[in-house]
Amino acid sequence: MTEDKRKKIYEGKAKILYKGPQPNTIIQYFKDDATAFNNKKFAVINGKGVLNNRISSFLMEKIEHIGIPTHFIKRLNMREQLVHAVEIIPIEVVIRNIAAGSICKRFNLKEGEALPRAIVEYYYKSDELNDPLVSNEHITAFEWANSNELEDIFNMSLRINDFLIGVFSSIGIKVIDFKLEFGRFYKDENLEIILADELSPDNFRLWDNKTNKKLDKDRFREDLGNMKEAYQEVAERLGVL
Ligand code: TMP
Numbered sequence: 001m002t003e004d005k006r007k008k009i010y011e012g013k014a015k016i017l018y019k020g021p022q023p024n025t026i027i028q029y030f031k032d033d034a035t036a037f038n039n040k041k042f043a044v045i046n047g048k049g050v051l052n053n054r055i056s057s058f059l060m061e062k063i064e065h066i067g068i069p070t071h072f073i074k075r076l077n078m079r080e081q082l083v084h085a086v087e088i089i090p091i092e093v094v095i096r097n098i099a100a101g102s103i104c105k106r107f108n109l110k111e112g113e114a115l116p117r118a119i120v121e122y123y124y125k126s127d128e129l130n131d132p133l134v135s136n137e138h139i140t141a142f143e144w145a146n147s148n149e150l151e152d153i154f155n156m157s158l159r160i161n162d163f164l165i166g167v168f169s170s171i172g173i174k175v176i177d178f179k180l181e182f183g184r185f186y187k188d189e190n191l192e193i194i195l196a197d198e199l200s201p202d203n204f205r206l207w208d209n210k211t212n213k214k215l216d217k218d219r220f221r222e223d224l225g226n227m228k229e230a231y232q233e234v235a236e237r238l239g240v241l
């Protein structure tokens with residue numbers, strides 16, 4: 001094995017970022033590591049990174065095609081993709097269609113209950129604070145994003161939700177909820193908000209339409225087993241394997 005001489009910029013829980021070959025580009029490497037509950041739970045799921053790289057590349061490209069700008073440039077190989085470097089906005093945007101996970105505890109809802117409409121939530125990205133739920137007011141007052149940026153983020157998130165519901169419903173899958181991250185990108189000296197990070201079953205809740213079988217990271221969070229097989233099923237149904 002040759003030593004990896006690329007410059008590592010950042011290592012997160014599921015990905016490593018390396019300096020890309022052109023200025024302002026980054027190589028995103030997808031690891032097999034799975035974590036949950038802010039690193040309290042950890043496992044290596046062989047092949048997860050390969051599946052997430054494929055699923056995420058496919059969905060990013062599709063989203064770009066409907067006119068939403070993303071950081072995605074191209075998939076490079078089994079585990080890596082080339083993306084634009086962005087300044088990440090420190091907010092996790094969660095879009096929910098059906099109650100599951102933390103919203104059930106917060107409002108005493110039953111898992112699987114349809115929400116009255118899609119709900120967009122913001123969490124401040126901080127492992128130390130456990131990603132607390134925040135409002136528009138916190139975001140603008142602490143200058144994590146300004147109100148124009150937040151409006152773009154909100155509108156893009158709902159469009160992405162509508163689009164993904166359609167993509168997944170055509171392959172018999174319900175989009176329960178998912179998490180997005182956005183970044184600032186300078187294009188010809190203009191500042192643009194674009195979709196960043198990844199779109200994979202690590203950041204989505206996806207249930208089979210008929211059986212409600214979970215096809216996402218809840219298999220790991222809830223010790224349901226067969227996590228890789230579930231991710232593989234998503235990739236196969238999307239036609240990306
Ligand atoms: P939650 O119900 O735990 O708040 O999660 C909502 C959605 O966001 C779910 O699809 C999983 C995803 N998510 C992440 O991608 N990263 C996180 O750190 C958390 C807490 C949730």
Ligand code: ASP
Binds near residue numbers: 034
């Ligand atoms: N992504 C977070 C972690 O790795 C939380 C989660 O997805 O449940 O700890």
